[in-house]
Amino acid sequence: MSIHHLPCEMLRSVFQNVNSHDIPHLRHVCRMFNNVIKTNYCFLPRVAYLVKIFSENGQIMISNMKSGDINGCTQNLFEFDFNHWREIGIVEMEFEDIQNCDDQDVKKAFTMIIEEMIKTRQSQLRKMAFTNVSVSDKVAIEIEELFGLALQQCENLTVENSILPISISKKSVNASKFDHFRWISSIGSSPVPSTEILKKFQSDMKSAVNRRSFLAEMDSVTVEAACDFLEEWLRLPIASFFNLSFHNCDDTWKTRFLAECEHRELTHNYMEFQSRTHNNAHVKVSFSQDASTCCIWPVLDVPARTTGQTVCYSRYFRDF
Known part of the structure; x- marks a missing residue:
């Protein structure tokens, strides 16, 4: 039996095991392959892309580029053909320098992005970053929905020098997937639950059999939460690598910590x-x-010379 006589469902199952970079080439094999791939792109491996949303002269712009590339296609967001998203898998989404833009344009832009991500079944998102983004409460619903989507999928969340009308709840933190979290010089609708974030890392670290790494940088954290995390790591038989940075830790904070x-x-x-x-x-x-910063990380001492020689220790800032 020829492969061309296989049902479309079976061909789709075969294509699901193909490397994402080979899918576009398979479309040129024959008309049948092209039709199966075109109608099932959302279910097949897709080439990883980085998407950047930013403002330029008051206009909302979008830049699409393959992961690892330097240059990408940049154009006005409202003129962008979102059908392209059916053929790619967005792994990183960055919002940069969105300030002093018309609220209605920003609201429309975020609505379009959310709708198209859902429509094109974007499930590969691993990182979302907001840098120098300042939006009003008129865009609160859209920002909350977008950030909620990030909490469900992303391993890396970054908010820096931004004003976002969002509130991160304890429930959403516990259900999230991130193990890298940065919230620096930014304002939300309510303070970031840094204590809950450290508790999540502490719980994930306790159950991590594959030695996941945990990185966090936040404007503030309680002394008790920092000590809880430290105490848990010191008694774990299999400990993960981590790097924690807390700002606004003055001499009073240090005295209370000690x-x-x-x-x-x-x-x-x-x-x-x-x-x-x-x-x-x-x-x-x-x-x-x-x-006024406190940094905490693990250190492993290992002998750098063979037995019988004068022992010289090297210090490794890494997991073990």
Whole structure:
């Protein structure tokens, strides 16, 4: 039996196991292949793309580029042919420099993006970033929906120097997939639940058998939440790599942090906390007085010379 006699459903199943970069080439094999792929693009592997939305001279622009490429196609968002999204998989979506734009245009733009993402079944989204984005409460519904979509899919969420009418609830944090979270110099409808985010990382880290990495950078966090995360990592038999940066940690915060560590009997040597399950593993805590920043990350000491020689230790800031 010729492959051309196979049902369309079976051909679709075959194409679902093909490399995403080969799908466009298969469309040129024959008319039948082209028709099957064209009608089932949303269900097939799609080439990874980065989409960037930004403003230029008061106009909302869109730039599409293959993941890893430097240059992409840029045009006015309202003139963009969204049928192209049927053939690509959006893995990163960035919103940059959207300020002083007409509220109705911004509202319309975000509505179009949400509708087209749903229509073209974009399920590969892994990163969403807002940088220098300032929108009014008139766009609150659209921003909330877009951010809710990001919480469901993205592993990396970044909000920097932005004003967004969103409120991140405890429930949405617990159900989210992100393990990289940055919220810097930004304002939302309510304060970012940094304590809940650290609790989520702590829970995910406890159940992570594949040593996932966790990165967070936030404007503020409670002393208790930071100590909870630190204490959990120190007693885990399989610990993940992490890098935490907290801003607005002044001398008062540092004093309270050290007092809380002493209360919990978390002893340290020059701000290095010994793991309770790994002899050569530590957690390093560093304070920058100029920037009022607290950074926390793991350190692993390993012998750099063979047995019998003078032991020289190298320090690795990595997982183990």
